Amino acid sequence: MSRFSQFATLLEPYDLTFLAGTPYVYHCHHFNLFHDQTIDDAVGEKAGFELRARAARDAFVPLLQALFERLGATTAAEKVDIAQDLFASMGQGRLAIELGPDGTVRGRGAHLHYGFAWREKYGERVKRAFPADAVAAGLVAAVAELTAQSAGPWTASETQCVGMRAPACEISGKQGDSHGRRRVADQAAFERYLGESTGGLHEETISAIADGLQGFVRGASGDDRGLMQAFNVFVTQHFSSYYADTGFAAVKLVEAVSPAVAGSCEELLREAGHVCVFNTFGNILMSPEWEGMVGPLKGDAEEIVQGCAAIARGLGFGRWAIAEHEPGKRLVLRTQSNYEATSWLERYGKATHPRCYFMQGAAVAFMVLATRVDWAERPKLTQAYYDNLFRGKGLGFKMQSPRCLTMGDRETEIVVEAV
């Protein structure tokens, strides 16, 4: 358990998690890489890196400010130490930050989550031409801003990346940012948009599992490399604003520039939900930790859907509740708060169509896992198996969202039905 976990809080009964007031969730490297890839697809690699680095910086600055205050850090050395330690405890990697006497700020690390995980997952398949570690760049920019003598935001770029086969990642800060720094949705913002929490079916079972998972992940922390390896994936504690703000910025840009293909970008954001549920949720369900906490997995559809709802809560996605479930036929998920909706409403006001893309994709994936996976076989959750489930034979389910928090409704409702 890290020294920062004492500042983690849970907003009951919404299953939303905050670190010193900054909202966070847990996501695995499969989701993280897919999400970042989608941002780059939408806006281009260079602009994508900048957008992602700014989103990370804009979340790190208020978090670090709060932590510096609570931990009594006043000197630059203390602040750098906290920032490095925080980054590693989040499973983002071990980054050595150096403040130069000439005002320069640099970061170096051989095991940063994005570059390292990218090389592990795709390195043999594709040669990467662009750096991957925008989140680390965001941290360097945040530290630079919070330790510099002169006020104002910084940016940072990655000049070498492990994902591009460099021996270590190198990040360099630069003072000034014409875009300025944007305020991210904090706990107060989340509280502004809460609907009345109603819960759903099997509430007692789901809540008990979610409580156990929340306790488990809260105790997790980065290893010597600053990576968090659990459930057969690399896990990160990450800013929900990072995902929501970059995802929405990307889709808004595509809507403005190439409206004919906005649906493709939206579909990629939903696909990220499939990727997350298949990899993270699937591996959690088959983990020894799950068996120890819940018991042996039998694999029936009810159990899988309930388990998935509990995992979503445990990872801080919000109080996802099962309103209806007919195994193999129909699933209705509801929530009165999630990170997508808060970020959307804060940035753009009421949406004209449902925008909880991640939850939409995840709900479909719940049904796919519940009906098409033979859990008794303990399948390996490989890319080939993913393709078989989500691409090879078609999904077999359609999804609609008749109500959505992003549209100003009191809850998001997602209906998945067999076709």
Add this chain to the structure above:
Amino acid sequence: MTDPLPSSEVAAGINGLRAYLVITMPDCLPYSAWTRAGSDISVEDSAGYFGDLVRANRQGLKSVGAWSADMQVTIEASDTLVVLRELNDHFVCCAMYDRNTALGLLRLQLKSLVDRIMAGLPQLDVEERPRAVRVIEFLERYAPDPHAVLLRVSTRTGIPLASLRDPLVLNPDQVRSLEETAARILGLEHINV
């Protein structure tokens, strides 16, 4: 689909043969195939990957001025010997043998196998499929996250998904854009298909 060659007869009596494929070029699709009973070889995947390997080999040899039409590649894998042999401009033979097959015997038997295949190959000009179709197939074979690759191309290029699923409707500018995007996604300078 019916195999255009009498594959069991073609493979009959060839000791150590685990499978053979006749692969169309440049599309890398299986034209004829035979696999020994109990084998779990995926004919489509093998045709795609080994066809690409031959294509890359052709390009590499041509770049150093060493290509000849009777090129042959032998791969000594841990439990399989794979021989890739160009039959003509349009077809390649991929023969897979048990690893313990003696190389001398293999060469003799390969000649026999190739003769039988050549006797049954059509004497006609093979029409190349449109470039856009080949680029998309290449991308689906090699891109990371193949399940999402058309969505990615659509988002990057502005080409609607429906058009990418029916690549014959793409205009030349769109094909060029598709090709550039495919190369970018794969981290290549250009796509050789």
